[in-house]
Amino acid sequence: QVQLVESGGGLVQAGGSLRLSCAASESGGSIDAMSWYRQAPGKQRELVALINSAGTSYIADSVKGRFAISRDNAKNTLYLQMNALKPEDTAVYYCNAIFRARGYWGQGTQVTVSS
Helix, strand or coil: CCCEEEECCEEEECCCCEEEEEEECCCHHHCCCEEEEEECCCCCCEEEEEECCCCCEEECCCCCCCEEEEEEHHHCEEEEEECCCCHHHCEEEEEEEEECCEEEECCCEEEEEEC
């Protein structure tokens, strides 16, 4: 089983930056894909960015050019660097990890972007 703990959320003005972190209890090198999802009030959870064990990444069109995903397997940590934040980026951001063909979720961290 994998425990995931997100951190780094908060309140920021439009145009600002935040860096989210997701610490995994399992060795980062043994985890397959890791990803960030977000869920805004009244909306479905959506994929924001994904990175596999080889370092290949995917970024959703809605955040492309503003967000970047990375992982440090030595520190068992996933990151999401968010720049040029917009009010529509306001959501709870969740970390997800695939380990031995099972998916695991963190508890989420709130990101609020004020206009």
